[in-house]
Amino acid sequence: MLEVVDLTVAYGPVEAVRDLSFKVRKGSVVTLIGPNGAGKTTTLNALSGLLPVRDGKILLRGRDITRMGSHRRVSEGIVQVPEGRQVLAGMTVHENLELGGYRRPQAEVGADIARMEERFPILGERRHALAGTLSGGEQQMLAIARGLMALPRLLLLDEPSLGLAPKLVQEIFRIVRELRDNGQTILLVEQNARQALAVSNYAYVMESGKVVLEGPAEDLRSDPAVIRTYLGQPTGRS
Amino acid sequence: MELLAQQLINGLFIGSVYGLFAVGYTLVFGVLDILNLAHPAIFTLGGLVALWLVEGAHFSIWAAFPSAVLFAGLLGLILDRIAFFPIRRRADSNFSGLISSIAMAILFESAAFALFGARTVRFPANTVTNRVWQVAGVTITSLQVEIVLTAILFMVGLTQLLKRTRVGKAIRAVAENDRAARLLGIHVDRIIAFTFFLSSAMGGAAGILFGLYFDALSPDMGRSIEIKGLAVIILGGMGSIPGAILGGLAFGLTEVLTVAITGTSNLRDAVAFTMLFAILIFRPSGFLGRRSMREA
Ligand SMILES: Nc1ncnc2c1ncn2[C@@H]1O[C@H](COP(=O)(O)OP(=O)(O)OP(=O)(O)O)[C@@H](O)[C@H]1O
Ligand SMILES: [Mg+2]
Numbered sequence: 430m431l432e433v434v435d436l437t438v439a440y441g442p443v444e445a446v447r448d449l450s451f452k453v454r455k456g457s458v459v460t461l462i463g464p465n466g467a468g469k470t471t472t473l474n475a476l477s478g479l480l481p482v483r484d485g486k487i488l489l490r491g492r493d494i495t496r497m498g499s500h501r502r503v504s505e506g507i508v509q510v511p512e513g514r515q516v517l518a519g520m521t522v523h524e525n526l527e528l529g530g531y532r533r534p535q536a537e538v539g540a541d542i543a544r545m546e547e548r549f550p551i552l553g554e555r556r557h558a559l560a561g562t563l564s565g566g567e568q569q570m571l572a573i574a575r576g577l578m579a580l581p582r583l584l585l586l587d588e589p590s591l592g593l594a595p596k597l598v599q600e601i602f603r604i605v606r607e608l609r610d611n612g613q614t615i616l617l618v619e620q621n622a623r624q625a626l627a628v629s630n631y632a633y634v635m636e637s638g639k640v641v642l643e644g645p646a647e648d649l650r651s652d653p654a655v656i657r658t659y660l661g662q663p664t665g666r667s
Numbered sequence: 668m669e670l671l672a673q674q675l676i677n678g679l680f681i682g683s684v685y686g687l688f689a690v691g692y693t694l695v696f697g698v699l700d701i702l703n704l705a706h707p708a709i710f711t712l713g714g715l716v717a718l719w720l721v722e723g724a725h726f727s728i729w730a731a732f733p734s735a736v737l738f739a740g741l742l743g744l745i746l747d748r749i750a751f752f753p754i755r756r757r758a759d760s761n762f763s764g765l766i767s768s769i770a771m772a773i774l775f776e777s778a779a780f781a782l783f784g785a786r787t788v789r790f791p792a793n794t795v796t797n798r799v800w801q802v803a804g805v806t807i808t809s810l811q812v813e814i815v816l817t818a819i820l821f822m823v824g825l826t827q828l829l830k831r832t833r834v835g836k837a838i839r840a841v842a843e844n845d846r847a848a849r850l851l852g853i854h855v856d857r858i859i860a861f862t863f864f865l866s867s868a869m870g871g872a873a874g875i876l877f878g879l880y881f882d883a884l885s886p887d888m889g890r891s892i893e894i895k896g897l898a899v900i901i902l903g904g905m906g907s908i909p910g911a912i913l914g915g916l917a918f919g920l921t922e923v924l925t926v927a928i929t930g931t932s933n934l935r936d937a938v939a940f941t942m943l944f945a946i947l948i949f950r951p952s953g954f955l956g957r958r959s960m961r962e963a
Binding site for chain 2: 498499500504511516528575579
């Protein structure tokens with residue numbers, strides 16, 4: 430589905446991502462974990478075309494999209510649910526969903542919104558509310574639903590559980606699992622490494638803009654270095 | 668009493684033109700957070716081009732008006748492309764945009780001087796058939812009615828476009844959060860260009876109506892409305908469409924009432940600006956604040 434080859438992305442002189450390579454196979458969930466400032470969001474924004482690529486290649490289904498405009502990438506199926514949700518606070522829930530389907534034939538969008546409201550009932554109930562008046566968890570649902578409205582081939586999720594109460598975190602991961610079981614290809618960025626690894630097939634650990642470790646998610650869950658750094662020390666063991 | 672009623676009606680007519688001008692002005696501000704100081708120059712060129720179409724090309728006003736409005740819209744596209752697009756990704760684009768819009772204003776004004784000369788000109792006498800009605804002692808002309816209806820049509824049209832259409836919602840999305848808009852697949856540069864087209868078309872339309880109403884056009888007519896337009900959009904809340912409409916009407920009314928009360932036109936601008944000054948002190952976000960546009 431996605432292949433990233435020696436990707437370098439910089440803010441001015443500062444290279445936030447350096448020679449990064451990874452792959453996401455069709456139908457799989459791949460996680461990027463890493464400490465704050467590792468370059469995870471930078472990577473996703475480069476994939477979405479919000480940031481220019483300094484060097485390297487992005488291939489989607491074998492096709493080079495490295496220099497493609499951000500709007501066309503959405504048509505190609507790369508859809509990002511950004512960090513901090515970024516719902517359009519001054520527009521209604523319904524309008525946010527409509528704009529999720531912005532690049533699709535408008536005749537299909539109406540029916541899909543109905544389906545989305547069935548799947549996330551709270552969005553139906555609050556249809557005419559301004560998105561900014563929703564709670565954090567509701568906004569995250571809206572952000573995910575809005576992303577799904579674009580019919581993503583590859584869904585990029587940037588810290589979807591950030592800042593949510595434990596119960597809502599469970600809910601978000603339940604949604605991710607459900608999407609995975611329906612065959613949705615996902616590239617997930619999470620600080621909640623334990624849960625992220627539990628829903629993923631494969632994972633990359635990033636530090637300072639580079640991959641320092643990669644492997645099947647189960648393997649990383651039992652990797653001593655990963656446990657020490659990202660999963661915390663299980664109590665009662667030395 | 669009748670004099671007062673007459674003044675109120677006059678204020679309404681001129682206020683609708685101010686409102687139309689201000690709506691275009693505030694639209695660009697709402698989307699880009701940039702004050703487009705070339706807007707008054709486009710207002711002027713809209714009026715002058717319509718005049719030229721009537722006088723030089725012998726268009727009827729009904730053909731000249733839409734053609735000149737379209738022309739003004741195209742000027743907006745050029746303006747965006749030259750003054751704003753190249754610096755859009757820069758961190759200081761608000762300030763540098765202000766400067767480059769001043770440069771474009773000077774360019775447009777010079778073009779107007781070169782093409783039309785420095786004198787005041789007017790539409791030929793038979794441009795519009797002007798019927799005059801007396802209603803309860805108040806004089807209303809068909810031209811006034813046509814002006815106010817045209818202005819209202821544009822303002823309502825824009826409001827509905829923003830509220831209901833796909834492109835209108837895209838404009839509001841870009842206004843609120845252009846990064847999020849890009850992630851939704853919105854071609855942000857194209858939406859901004861279209862916003863300039865709409866804004867400038869409305870500015871040009873206001874220029875034509877203004878020229879018809881006062882029966883006078885000149886290459887520096889933008890000067891007289893520049894500060895008023897700014898006052899109106901501050902009054903209504905920067906970026907707010909309904910605010911600009913109401914602000915325009917309020918400003919028109921204040922102007923004529925001042926003339927009516929003091930019996931001279933000397934104080935007209937002074938009082939209007941005093942009011943503006945008071946609003947900036949007591950309610951700096953204007954009547955409606957700036958979120959209103961996004962909620963349309
Ligand atoms: N707009 C920017 N301008 C300059 N530097 C930036 C910018 N955004 C991020 N950076 C820098 O790039 C590096 C990578 O940041 P990035 O946001 O990609 O990290 P992240 O892995 O997503 O972190 P977090 O877990 O905190 O979200 C950091 O050093 C950060 O300071
Ligand atoms: Mg991040």
